[in-house]
Amino acid sequence: MKALGMIETRGMVGAIEAVDVACKTADVEVLNRHLIKGGIVTVEIVGDVGAVKVAVEAATEAVKKLGVYMGSHVIPRPTEEVYNILEKKEVPTEVIEEKEMIVELAEEVIIEDMVDEEVKPVVNRRDKTKK
Known part of the structure; x- marks a missing residue:
């Protein structure tokens, strides 16, 4: 099972920077992005546990430099139900x-x-x- 990494920023610029840095740092894929009220954007990345941890750490540092960091988290082996929640786009x-x-x-x-x-x-x- 893949790990799930989440990075939350204020605005799309920070989210794009986070994805760019994460994908350049480690072998990860972007699962999704969510536009939340108030200009908050959450991006989700998946990959091997070590790769996702490194990618999220690097992306977090880059977004903090931009001053738009809201939060980040890595779930090493989420249950299938977590992916079911994330992939529903009703x-x-x-x-x-x-x-x-x-x-x-x-x-x-x-x-x-x-x-x-x-x-x-x-x-x-x-x-x-x-x-």
């Missing part, structure tokens, strides 16, 4: 419905813009002929 139906509505509105605007662009040259030609 999107609330309200979010899906809102996204669909936004797409529909955007399509309407694009179609209206296309119609306006086709009509304007014709109107301009008519205006010139009337004078």
